[in-house]
Amino acid sequence: MSATIGLQALRRNTAGVDVSGALNLVGTLIKYLSAAFLFPTVLALGYGEPAWPYVASGMIVLAFGLVLERVTSRGGVIRAQEGFLVVSVVWALAAWAVALPYLFAEPQLRNPIDAYFEAMSGITTTGATTLIDIAALDQSMAMWRQFSQWIGGMGIVVLALAILPRLRVGGSRQLVESEMPGPEYEPLKTTIRDTARRLWLVYVGLSALMTLILCILGWTGIDDLMTEYQAAAHMFAAMPTGGFSPQPRSLEPFAPASQWVIGVFMLLAGANFALHYRAVVRRASPFRDEEFRLYLAFIFVATAGIFLELLRADIFAAGEGALRNAFVNVVSIMTTTGFATSDFALWTGATSFIFVVLMLIGGCAGSTAGAIKVVRVSLLAKALHREVDQTIHREAVVPLSVNGRIVDERTVRAVLGFLLFYLLLFLGGAFVLAIEEARAGLEAAPFVHVATSATMLGNVGPSLGFAGPMGSMDPYSPFSKSVMILLMWAGRLEIIPVAVLLTRRYWRA
């Protein structure tokens, strides 16, 4: 028990952050994560595939969680300050847990960086892959890959609606319409538990509904390819806006009806889950929410733009096909899912540009989507407009409002700060990738690296060029992949929690 004493001593010395208490919570969460390995174990047994990788991984994860819990003290209440540490460490460790079966039994992911990349991509619901031959995966392994996203999505719902607002990351306390139960001073653990209880119901409910609808399409013969297995696999990727598919060509082989259904569910997954909850429980119209309306408007405009460009460039003939390809891919990119119904990396320059812009915007706050979020983009537009107004009328005091409620200046500042961070990381990432790949001698247009940086930081998945929706991130060098792992991780946590950990003040009293 000397470790316990050591950590307690540590805790006394750094009165600022209760490291021991934070790690204790991490241990608990990792312990629960081990239960997730039961699912692929059962599948593997059913399909007659080796189950040992999942059993072994589950045992290791369980043991790790228990030990971590044991060597740290339960400590006092986890406050916001410990929250930064908890979320950062949980996502980093959970990705290792997910990576274990890949390392044990998937020859394409033998390299630890590749395995960790694939796992981080799953758990952050990014959907970028380093696999070259997806069809070669075992059925249970492919499903584990899908399932890791769904687990990540559960975490993100809580992260987005309970934790990040409490940590006031990027102004989300005021901006995210949340079903946050209880007042501010409630312990973080209670907030998380109550949010999880309410919103996981929505998440699981929508997941069940989507699986059912897709299965029906399969049973009725509308889509012969849509088996129960495929239905579950694509639900696991659509609800958390992940984007992995067990199909090498993503959604392309499926019938139009399936693509439309998946598109609509991605659209729902990219909206604030608190709105869903309210729509179901209190029958409140989601259309009264400013962010939701703007989100739909963005999707409409982008779909229209891409539809017209597809017709102009003669890529699709006018009709349902062109409209479907425009809509599903726009929704997929804007909600940061990353499914594709066609290799849009091969479309025109204008469509590539629209996709990169959508990658940066992302879905609604409080959803499983990543990137900047619609509400922040809208607040930026309002702040720009006010800046111009105040340049003319100096004395004018113009508060900004969202949904009719005034947003305080501290929140505006936090949003602008977040945007700068995001821009910095996005450009920095593109720059580092471009330099590294120039060094490593990879043949690719610089714009590909710009898109890759955006797609990683926004947890979207596919990039352009060789790393497009039907391609793979495999050609990137191990160093680039490590950078991309960091981008996915930081992007999912909305950057600030990670950046806070890097400041000296955080660790001091």
Added chain:
Amino acid sequence: MTALGVDVGAALNLIGALLRYLSLAFLVPAVLALGYDEPVWPFAVSGVITAAAGVGLGAMTHGRERIGPREGFLIVALVWLLIPAFGALPFLLDEPQLSNPMDAFFEAVSGFTATGATVLTDIDALPKAMAMWRQLTHWLGGMGIIVLAVAVLPRLRIGGRQLLESELAGPQEVERLGATIRETARRLWVLYIGLTVVAILALASLGWSGADPAMNLYEGVAHAWSALALGGFSTKNLSLAAFQPITQWVILGFIVLAGINFLRLYRVIVQRHASLVARDEELRLYLTFLVVGSALVLIEVLAGGFLSGAEAVRSSIFQAVSIMTTTGFATSDYTRWGALALMTLLVLMFIGTSAGSTGGSIKVVRHLLVWKLIRRELTQTVHREEVLPIRLSGAVVDERALRSVVIFFPIYMGLFALGAVLLAIDARRSHLALGAFDAIGAAAACLGNIGPAFGFAGPFGSYEPFSDLSTGVLTGLMWLGRLEIIPVAVLLSRRYWRA
């Protein structure tokens, strides 16, 4: 007119006065043309047209001399369009390479905004008077930029007077520098002219002493004008590569000097407050950026084996400084250096000079404040209750000014991205072989008032291959970049025009 909130007449009145002054400037190339036995008429005709327009505008708006801050936005936006329009007349009248009005206007905007991007393909072919007029547009533009940066924009609340004055110890000192725009401008112009004279003498004496046979009084004047305005036009196809290393070093020194805030320079040189330099955070960061940028480029050039020895050192430092200070002179064709060096130069394009200099781009002080702001944001995320004012060289910067600084970044980057995309789309339309990186470079170089970009628009190249539409976009970027964007955005808002 009365229904408008802006007195357009008063704005035009001032522009009329500026046009009358501009007409006098045509005397310089006219005299040169007489001396070199070249055609005088283009300058004479341009001068007469400009004077007539100025007198006409003055007469039309007689009695409307009172201008308020509101008219300021309109004036600055129009000045940097109309002055180049008249300044382009000699190009249009008598320069076969610029017979296309769009090209002539581009060249003139590039001159007056001190950008230094050119559509000429053979600069050596210009008559001496015409080449010198081109250099003079830089120098005149520089005078305008000093007033714009130090006196006009801060009054319009752009950039913020605070950011310029910051540590200058309270209101008395501001007072001493001149309470009115006119007085401030006069003093800083004296400094600008003084530095130019020193630069001319330094360069010309290199020629007289035989240290650089290519240098003479004509070239000395031409390059001093361009250097002090941080412009980048040269009279030679080879830019500064046509001169000796010693000349390049001297010009480098003047570029570094011109990139410093002129208010600061005035205090140090004229008022001898040398101790201010050590306390000035912006100046320190500006010099740090210059050193780090030069070192990075040097390492990449040496590692890539593109140049070696003293030439590598000189050329790397020169290119890094020239690009970061938004000048655009070149001593070596950096487009042939590797991808790493080009990337570094691209990043330097977004740094720029100190506020209150003739340089462009984002400016060092904004980078400094954003860095401090980000640090504070992180601290306040954890320690919510703490109130942490942000200081610049010791003085607290007010929150409103900070907000303007932060907002400038997304506006600048947005416009840059839009520019790059428009260029890329138009290049595809007009079947121009323009890589994505080159499109990005051209947009950054014009918006930042730098000049040369990458690819065919490199330092020894030309913007000539761009279509008229792209040339128009680039002209717009130079104009917007020079005005720091906000005044133009203001003109586009409906509230501005209402009473």
